[in-house]
Amino acid sequence: MTNIAIEGLSLSLGTFALDNVEVALDGGQILVVLGPNGSGKSVLLETIAGFHRPDAGRILIRGIDVTRLPPERRRVAFVVQNFGLFPHLTVEQNVRLALGPHAKDKRSGVLSPLAGDAAALLSYFGVSHLAARTPGRLSPGEKQRVALARALAANPDLFLFDEPFSALDSQTREQLRDDLLSLLRRICLPAIFVTHDHTDALTLADRVLVLRHGKTVQVGTADDVYRRPSDAFVARFSGVENILTGRTGAAQGNRLPVAVGDIVLQAVKPSSPPGAEVQVCIRAEEVRLHDARSAQDSEWRENRFTASVANIRRMGAVVRVELEGPCRLACCLLTPQLQEMRLERGSSVEVSIAAEALHLIPA
Amino acid sequence: MANRAQHGWWRSAAPSHPTTVFLLLWLLGSLLLAFVLIPLLVLAGTPSLSGLIDAARMPDVRDSILLSLEAACLSAILTALFGVPLAYVLARTRFVGRGIISAIVDLPLAVPHTVAGIALLMVFGRQGILGEPLQALAGLKFWGTLAGVVVAMMFVSAPYTVNAARVGFEGVDLQLEKIARTLGLGPWRTFWKITLPLARRGIFTGMMLTFARSISEFGAVVILVYYPKTAPVEIYELFLRVNLQQAVAAAVLLLAVSLGLFVLLRFVAHNPDLRESR
Amino acid sequence: MRVAATSSISALICVLAVLPATNAASAAEPTKLTIFAAGTLAVPFREVDALFEKKYQGVKVQPQFGGSVKMAKQITELHQDADLLAVADYSVIPKYMFAQPAHAAWYVGFARNAITFVYTDKSKGAKDINGKNWYTVLAQKGVEIGRSNPDTDPSGYQTVQMLNLANTFYNDAKIEDAVLANAPLSNVRDTETSLISALQLGQLDYLAIYRSDALQHHLKFIEMPNKIDLSDPAQSAYYQQGVAHTKNGDLKGKPIVYAITMVTGSKNADMAEKYVAFLLGPEGQAVMKKNGFGEFKPAYAVNSNAMPASLQTLVEPWPGQ
Numbered sequence: 001m002t003n004i005a006i007e008g009l010s011l012s013l014g015t016f017a018l019d020n021v022e023v024a025l026d027g028g029q030i031l032v033v034l035g036p037n038g039s040g041k042s043v044l045l046e047t048i049a050g051f052h053r054p055d056a057g058r059i060l061i062r063g064i065d066v067t068r069l070p071p072e073r074r075r076v077a078f079v080v081q082n083f084g085l086f087p088h089l090t091v092e093q094n095v096r097l098a099l100g101p102h103a104k105d106k107r108s109g110v111l112s113p114l115a116g117d118a119a120a121l122l123s124y125f126g127v128s129h130l131a132a133r134t135p136g137r138l139s140p141g142e143k144q145r146v147a148l149a150r151a152l153a154a155n156p157d158l159f160l161f162d163e164p165f166s167a168l169d170s171q172t173r174e175q176l177r178d179d180l181l182s183l184l185r186r187i188c189l190p191a192i193f194v195t196h197d198h199t200d201a202l203t204l205a206d207r208v209l210v211l212r213h214g215k216t217v218q219v220g221t222a223d224d225v226y227r228r229p230s231d232a233f234v235a236r237f238s239g240v241e242n243i244l245t246g247r248t249g250a251a252q253g254n255r256l257p258v259a260v261g262d263i264v265l266q267a268v269k270p271s272s273p274p275g276a277e278v279q280v281c282i283r284a285e286e287v288r289l290h291d292a293r294s295a296q297d298s299e300w301r302e303n304r305f306t307a308s309v310a311n312i313r314r315m316g317a318v319v320r321v322e323l324e325g326p327c328r329l330a331c332c333l334l335t336p337q338l339q340e341m342r343l344e345r346g347s348s349v350e351v352s353i354a355a356e357a358l359h360l361i362p363a
Numbered sequence: 364m365a366n367r368a369q370h371g372w373w374r375s376a377a378p379s380h381p382t383t384v385f386l387l388l389w390l391l392g393s394l395l396l397a398f399v400l401i402p403l404l405v406l407a408g409t410p411s412l413s414g415l416i417d418a419a420r421m422p423d424v425r426d427s428i429l430l431s432l433e434a435a436c437l438s439a440i441l442t443a444l445f446g447v448p449l450a451y452v453l454a455r456t457r458f459v460g461r462g463i464i465s466a467i468v469d470l471p472l473a474v475p476h477t478v479a480g481i482a483l484l485m486v487f488g489r490q491g492i493l494g495e496p497l498q499a500l501a502g503l504k505f506w507g508t509l510a511g512v513v514v515a516m517m518f519v520s521a522p523y524t525v526n527a528a529r530v531g532f533e534g535v536d537l538q539l540e541k542i543a544r545t546l547g548l549g550p551w552r553t554f555w556k557i558t559l560p561l562a563r564r565g566i567f568t569g570m571m572l573t574f575a576r577s578i579s580e581f582g583a584v585v586i587l588v589y590y591p592k593t594a595p596v597e598i599y600e601l602f603l604r605v606n607l608q609q610a611v612a613a614a615v616l617l618l619a620v621s622l623g624l625f626v627l628l629r630f631v632a633h634n635p636d637l638r639e640s641r
Numbered sequence: 642m643r644v645a646a647t648s649s650i651s652a653l654i655c656v657l658a659v660l661p662a663t664n665a666a667s668a669a670e671p672t673k674l675t676i677f678a679a680g681t682l683a684v685p686f687r688e689v690d691a692l693f694e695k696k697y698q699g700v701k702v703q704p705q706f707g708g709s710v711k712m713a714k715q716i717t718e719l720h721q722d723a724d725l726l727a728v729a730d731y732s733v734i735p736k737y738m739f740a741q742p743a744h745a746a747w748y749v750g751f752a753r754n755a756i757t758f759v760y761t762d763k764s765k766g767a768k769d770i771n772g773k774n775w776y777t778v779l780a781q782k783g784v785e786i787g788r789s790n791p792d793t794d795p796s797g798y799q800t801v802q803m804l805n806l807a808n809t810f811y812n813d814a815k816i817e818d819a820v821l822a823n824a825p826l827s828n829v830r831d832t833e834t835s836l837i838s839a840l841q842l843g844q845l846d847y848l849a850i851y852r853s854d855a856l857q858h859h860l861k862f863i864e865m866p867n868k869i870d871l872s873d874p875a876q877s878a879y880y881q882q883g884v885a886h887t888k889n890g891d892l893k894g895k896p897i898v899y900a901i902t903m904v905t906g907s908k909n910a911d912m913a914e915k916y917v918a919f920l921l922g923p924e925g926q927a928v929m930k931k932n933g934f935g936e937f938k939p940a941y942a943v944n945s946n947a948m949p950a951s952l953q954t955l956v957e958p959w960p961g962q
Contacts, residue, residue: 049545071544078545080538088560097556100547154546481838489785490763490843506844507827586835589790590826599831603710603793604888607718 003027004158004190009047009057016043017214018054025207028188030181032201034225034237035211041194044211045160048192049078061157075102077151080162083143085135091146092131095121098153118153125149125183140168144176148183159184159191165200177203198238202226210234231361232279241284241320241330245363250274255355261327265303267358277363284320286357287331290350291341301352309347312338323351403618410612418612427597428617432624434509434593435577438516439570442524447566450528451558455537468525471518476582479518484586487514511587516577523572531565532558567632571625578621671701674912675722677712678704679729680833681754681796682899684857685932686727692928693919700912708794708831713737716744716904724907725916729754729851730795731900735943738902748902749942749956751920753935755852755872755897756796756803758786759860764846772864776807779847780819787828787836787845791887794831795897798885799871800849802894806869806883824849851897856933871897872935877961898937903949914949921955 004025011018018040025031033041047054050071059067066074078084086094095118114120122128125145135143144164151159161180165173181204184191193204201208205222210233218230229235235243246265249257251274255266260280272278288301307325319338323329329351333341343349410418418424453465471479487494487505497503505511535558543553559566581595589596594617602610678686683706690702705712709728715721717737728734731750738745758775760767765785766778779786789797804817828845830836837858839845852872855862867873871880874896883894901920903913919925921940930936941959942948948956 046541049541051541051544070549071541072547072549074545076545078542080542084536084538084542086539086543086557086561097543097548098546102547150546156545160545477835480835481842484835484839484844485842488839488842488844506839507825585831586838588827589830596831600790600793602714602718603708603831607714 003029003062004192005058005060006048007058007060009044009054009059011043011047011052011054011057011214013043013052016040018044018047019213019215020057021209021211021214021216023207023209023216023219025190025192028185028190029206030184030191030193030204031207031209032205032222033192033194033209033211034196034198034201036196036237038213039211040214041196041211042162043214045078045162045192045194048158049076049160050074072100075155075157077154077156077159078162079144079147079151079160079164081164081166083135083140083147083164085138085143085146085150087135090132090134091127091138092118092122094135094146095150095153098150100154102155114152115155116153121149121153140172141176141179144180145183148180152187156189159189161191161193163195165197166195180204198226201238210237227283228359229281229361232281235279235281235359235361239283240281240359241332242280242282242287244280244282244327244329246278246280246360248272248274248276248278248360256360258358258360263303263305263326265353265358266355267360268355272360272362279361279363281359281361282329282353282357284330284332286353287323287329288352289321289331289333289337289341289343290352299352301354301357303353303355303358305351307349307351309343309345309349312343312345323349325351406611407615407618410608410615414608414612415616418609418616421613423592423597424594424601424613424616427592427594427613428620430509430512430591431578431594431617432620434512434516435574437509437513438520438577439524439574441513442517442521442573443528443566443570446521446524446569447528447559450525450566450569451532451554453525454529454532469522471520472522474519476519476580477586480515480583480586483514483518483583487511487587505587507588507590509591512584512591512593515583515587516580517573519580519583520573520576523576524566524569527569527572528562528566531562531569534565535561563632571628575621575625578617671699672909672912674700674702674724674909674916676702676704676725676727676916677715677721677723678706678725678727679709679712679795679899680706681729681851681854682706682727685853685928685934688928688932689920689925692924693916696919696924697912697915702916709733710737710793710795722907723904724909724913725901725903727751727899727901728795729897729899730799730895731898732895733795734900734902738904744905745902746905746947747942747944748900749917749921749940749945749948749952750898750900750937750959751925751940752899752929753872753874753897753937754899755865755867755870755935756799756849757852757855757862757865757870758847759840759850759855759858759862760847761840761843761860763843764840766846767861770863772866775863775865776811776813776816776820779823780816781823784823784847785828785845786820786824786847786849787830787839788824788849789833789836790829790831791885792889796849796851797829798887798892799894799897801885801887802880802883802892803849803865803869803871804883805885806871806880806894809882810866810869853933871895874898874937874941899934910949914952917952918955921952 006021006023009018009021021044023031033044035041043052046052048059050069054067058065061074089097099116099118114124122131125148127142127145127149130138130142130146138146165176168176177200193200195201201222207220208222208225209219210217210225212233218225218234225234226238229238229240232243244260246258246260249259254268256272257264258267258278258280290299305326307323309321310324311322313320314335317335319333319335321331321333321343323331453461485491489495489498489506494505503510505514539557540553543557548556579595581599584593585596592600598610598613601613686704690704694700694702709730710733713726713728713733714737716723716726726734726738726745731748734745734748758779765783766781770778788800791797791801804820807816808814833854836848840848852862868876868879871894877896880894880896885892901917903910903917907913926936939957940955942956943959943962945953945956945958
C-alpha cells in the first residue's frame with residue numbers, strides 16, 4: 001500500500017515553481033530528489049512540510065490528504081543544513097520540546113518502546129551522554145543523531161531532509177551519510193532527501209526524482225538515473241563524463257551501430273530508429289584501457305579502437321585520462337593501473353567499450 | 364570562536380586587519396568615548412561628598428528619583444508589551460506599507476519634546492479624544508498623574524524598543540521556526556519557545572534604551588505632569604529655586620542610581636552560553 | 642632667484658595680514674545686544690527690538706525669554722553673557738543680581754501688570770463669572786484652575802498673594818483655600834506654554850496669569866479689584882498683607898512691576914544704555930501699553946546714582962526701597 005503520494009503538485013513562488021510533480025513512496029523507502037540549484041527541490045520539500053500552499057495537486061501521507069493542514073498537524077519531520085537544533089536549549093530540552101500530543105501514539109517495530117520517552121530516544125541514538133550539552137558544542141555527527149532523535153520524538157510519518165550535509169567536508173559527509181542510512185533503515189519510515197550531489201543519490205536512494213525548473217525530468221531507481229538517464233541534462237547531472245553526438249545506422253539483430261566521431265560503435269538499443277541523431281552517453285569507468293602486450297582476451301569488450309592519451313589528471317585514488325582518437329573520450333583508472341601501464345601524454349593505448357555501456361538518448 | 368586570535372591580553376576579533384588600521388579605529392572611537400565621558404566626569408566631580416549626602420537626604424530628591432525609576436520601568440514594560448509584537452510583524456512580514464510604518468515608528472525621535480507633550484495633552488487631556496472616555500469609564504487621568512508621566516515617557520522612547528527588538532527578530536533563523544512547526548509546535552508555541560528566547564538580546568537592549576530614555580525625558584513630561592515631580596523636574600526646580608550646586612548634586616545622584624541599575628541589569632541578563640543561530 | 646622668492650613670500654604674508662583688517666572695516670559687523678527677559682515680555686519686547694533696530698542702524702538685538710528667576714540664574718550661576726536683564730518681579734534683581742559677586746548695581750521699573758484669571762467659552766461658569774462673584778465661581782466643584790509654580794516663578798507666588806489678599810478684602814477667610822482646592826499641585830506648571838495650551842485644550846477652565854497675557858492671547862479675563870490684583874503701586878502697603886508660603890520662605894505681596902537693569906561687565910554698555918532709554922521713552926512705553934501692560938510713571942529706580950548719567954535724568958528714586 002502506498003504510504004506517501006504526491007499528486008500533480010504545482011506551485012509558483014516568485015522565481016521558483018513546481019510543475020505537476022508526482023511521486024509515490026512505500027513503507028521505509030528513501031526518495032532522493034536530485035537537481036541543480038533553482039530546480040525547486042527545496043520548495044517541493046517545504047510544500048510537503050506545509051510552508052507553501054500549492055496551486056494544484058495533493059499530498060497524501062498514510063492515505064490522509066494533508067494538503068490543507070498546517071505544518072504542526074502533518075506529522076512530518078524536517079531536517080535541514082546544520083540540522084537546525086535550537087541553540088538556546090540543551091540536547092534533552094530539544095528532544096522534549098518535540099514530545100507533543102502524538103508522541104505516545106502506537107508505533108510499530110523498533111519505534112514502539114521509544115514512543116513518548118525522551119530518555120529512551122536519546123539512548124537509542126547513542127547521545128544520552130550529551131543530554132545536558134547545548135548544540136553549539138556538538139560535532140556534526142552528534143548533531144545529526146540529536147536531530148533524528150528530536151524528529152522521532154514528534155512521531156512523524158515522513159522524514160524530509162533538505163541538503164543536511166551541504167556545509168560539511170567530504171569525509172564527514174560520507175560518515176554522516178552512512179550513519180543516516182543505517183538509522184533510517186532501522187526506523188523504517190519513508191524519507192525524502194533533497195540534494196544536488198549525485199553521490200548522495202547513489203548511496204541513499206531507493207528511488208530518485210530528478211527535478212529541473214520545477215519539472216520532473218526522470219523518476220526511477222538510482223541505477224536508472226545513473227546508467228539510463230532520460231536526457232542529456234540528467235546524464236550530465238548524474239556525472240556521465242562522455243556525452244557524444246552520433247547517428248544511428250540500421251539495426252542488425254540486437255545490435256545498433258552508431259556513428260560517433262570517426263568511428264562506428266555498437267550499442268544494444270535497437271529501439272532507436274535508424275538514421276536518427278542521438279546523444280551517446282558513456283560513463284567514464286566504462287571506457288576500458290588495455291595494455292596491448294599483456295591484455296587477456298576476456299578483458300576486451302566489443303567496441304575496440306586505438307587512441308592516444310591527451311591529458312592525465314590525478315584525483316587521489318582515481319585518475320582521469322582524456323583520450324584523443326576517433327572521438328574524444330574521458331575514462332578513469334585506478335592509480336596503480338596507470339602506473340602499471342606506464343601511461344603518459346602522447347602514449348598510444350588500446351580502448352574497448354562494452355555495447356551495453358552505450359546509452360542512447362534522442363538528440 | 365575558532366577565528367579569535369589571541370595577542371596576549373588583547374584579543375582581536377578581526378586579526379586580518381593590520382595593527383595600524385585597528386589603532387586608527389580605536390583612536391576615533393576613543394575620541395567619541397572621551398566626548399561622552401569627560402562632561403559626565405566633570406559633572407560627577409563637581410559636588411562634594413557632603414553635598415551628595417545632603418541631596419540624598421532631601422525627601423523631594425529621593426521621591427523624584429524613585430518616581431522616575433518607577434515610571435520608566437512601567438514605560439519600558441508597556442512599550443515592550445505592544446512594541447515587541449510590532450517588531451515581530453515588521454521583521455517577518457512583507458506588506459505594502461512596511462516602509463511607512465517603520466518611518467512612523469521612528470517619528471517620535473524627531474518631534475520636539477514640548478510639541479510631543481502638547482500633542483499628548485490634546486489626546487489624553489480632560490477633553491481629549493482618549494482622555495475623556497478613559498476618565499469617564501475607568502477613572503484614568505493623565506494630567507498630573509503617574510499615568511501621564513508614563514505616557515509621555517513611552518511616546519519619546521518607544522522607537523528604541525521596536526527597532527532593537529526588530530533587529531533581534533531578524534537575527535533569528537527562520538528555519539528554526541519552520542522546524543519547530545514541523546515538530547508539532549503551533550505558531551503561538553513556536554513564538555514563545557523559539558523565536559522570543561532567541562531574540563532576547565535585542566529585546567532586552569531595546570527595553571534598556573527605552574528605560575534610559577524615559578528616565579531622562581523632561582520636555583514632554585513637564586507639559587502633562589509637574590507634580591508629582593520626576594527627577595529631571597526636581598533637578599530643574601532645584602536650579603531655579605536654590606542654586607546650581609544643589610541641582611548638580613541631585614543630578615549626580617540620579618546618574619549614579621541609573622548607572623548602577625544599568626550595570627546590574629546587563630549583568631543579570633548577560634548569558635554567556637547563549638549563541639544565536641545563523 | 643632666492644631673493645625673488647623671499648620677497649614674493651613676504652609680500653603674500655603682508656597681504657594676508659592686512660586682509661582681515663580691511664574685511665572688518667568694510668563689513669561693519671553689527672553690534673549684538675543680548676537681552677534676557679521674562680517670558681511675559683516676549684511679545685512686547687520683540688516689537689521694541691524691531692523699532693530699536695530701525696532707530697539704531699548696526700545693532701542686532703538677540704533676546705532670550707524664560708522664567709525671570711531662570712534668566713537671572715543663567716547669568717549668575719551659568720555665567721552666560723548678557724547685556725540686559727528684564728524681569729516680571731522687580732525684587733528678582735536685588736535678590737539674585739546684587740549678591741556678591743554683583744552682576745548688577747541698579748534697576749528701574751518700566752511697566753506694571755495685574756494678576757487675573759483668564760478663561761475661554763468652554764470654561765465652566767464662563768457665562769456667569771465677573772469681577773464680583775469670581776471667587777464663588779472658581780470655588781465650585783469640578784472647576785479646574787491652573788497656575789504657575791510659586792516656588793520658582795513670580796506669577797506663581799503673586800497668584801497666591803492675590804488670593805490671600807482676597808480673604809482680607811472680601812472679609813472671608815475661606816476664599817484662598819476654596820479657590821486653591823481647585824488649583825492643586827497637579828495643576829501647577831512651570832511654563833506658560835503648557836498652561837495656556839492646557840486652557841485652550843479644555844484641560845483647565847481658568848488660568849491665573851497676567852492681564853497682558855490675556856490681551857496678547859486674546860483670552861477672556863476677569864476685572865479684579867485693584868486692591869487685590871497687585872497692579873497699583875499706590876496700594877503697596879495694602880498688598881503687604883497678602884502672604885504666600887513658599888519653599889523660599891513667606892513672601893509678602895508687592896505690586897507687579899517689571900524692572901530692567903544693565904548687566905555689569907557687559908561689552909555693549911553703550912548700546913545697552915540706549916536700549917533702557919528707549920524702553921523708558923515714548924516709543925517703548927507705547928509698545929508696552931499697546932500690549933496690555935500698565936504704565937509705571939514716574940519710572941522709579943533703585944540705586945539711581947549707580948546708573949549711567951544719561952539714564953539718571955529719566956528716573957526718580959524709588960520711595961520706600
